Amino acid sequence: MRLYDYWRSTAAYRVRIALHLKGLACEQVPIDLRAGGQQAEDYLARNPQGLVPFFEDGDLAVGQSLAIIDYLEETHPEPALLPADPKDRARVRAIAQIIACDIHPLNNLRVLQYLERDLGCDQLKRMIWYHRWLADGFKAIEAMVRDKGGEFCFGDLPTLADICLVPQVYNAKRYEVDLGPFPTIRRINDHCQQIEAFAKAAPQHQPGA
Numbered sequence: 001m002r003l004y005d006y007w008r009s010t011a012a013y014r015v016r017i018a019l020h021l022k023g024l025a026c027e028q029v030p031i032d033l034r035a036g037g038q039q040a041e042d043y044l045a046r047n048p049q050g051l052v053p054f055f056e057d058g059d060l061a062v063g064q065s066l067a068i069i070d071y072l073e074e075t076h077p078e079p080a081l082l083p084a085d086p087k088d089r090a091r092v093r094a095i096a097q098i099i100a101c102d103i104h105p106l107n108n109l110r111v112l113q114y115l116e117r118d119l120g121c122d123q124l125k126r127m128i129w130y131h132r133w134l135a136d137g138f139k140a141i142e143a144m145v146r147d148k149g150g151e152f153c154f155g156d157l158p159t160l161a162d163i164c165l166v167p168q169v170y171n172a173k174r175y176e177v178d179l180g181p182f183p184t185i186r187r188i189n190d191h192c193q194q195i196e197a198f199a200k201a202a203p204q205h206q207p208g209a
């Protein structure tokens with residue numbers, strides 16, 4: 001298995017957590033997003049979308065973190081990243097998708113760069129934009145996980161929801177979001193940090209950090 005990633009990419013961070021939770025060895029190939037490595041000709045030939053993560057396993061070559069994690073889940077079902085009950089699976093996916101479909105795409109590097117370079121937003125407006133969409137999503141998740149009593153987003157085992165949440169918390173801190181209004185999210189994130197798979201996947205431990 002080979003993962004094209006960038007140490008600070010939250011989407012790649014999700015895949016790294018899933019790989020470590022499942023105990024799977026994977027070669028990492030760093031793509032330097034700040035230097036535009038995602039737009040290099042040889043990388044685009046591999047992944048025409050010009051984003052990380054990108055993943056290869058035998059004759060499979062695929063992007064999109066959630067598709068990669070689905071593949072890992074289907075090919076290496078243990079430990080499961082989704083609960084057994086279909087209703088619970090839907091609950092977990094709903095949290096993961098708030099992050100992966102509603103927060104992250106609005107706050108991705110290319111979107112923030114577009115706001116600044118093409119639409120003339122200064123850094124303050126860029127920050128306001130980031131904070132707005134992050135807070136919207138986190139407010140919903142906080143309400144969904146509060147009073148559930150589990151150590152993770154859903155129950156006492158890590159799931160796809162935590163895999164998406166932890167990288168987004170990392171990114172929120174990087175953009176100096178006040179996490180005070182989200183005590184349950186903070187508690188879950190702190191708990192995940194104690195788990196080896198999450199710790200090993202953390203940005204500061206990746207090549208290029």
Ligand SMILES: N[C@@H](CCC(=O)N[C@@H](CS)C(=O)NCC(=O)O)C(=O)O
Pocket residue numbers: 008009010011012033038050051052053063064065066100108109110111
């Ligand atoms: N929906 C995609 C998002 C991938 C994505 O946007 N990756 C970011 C890093 S977190 C990226 O490569 N950004 C490069 C850019 O914006 O130019 C996924 O989940 O894999």
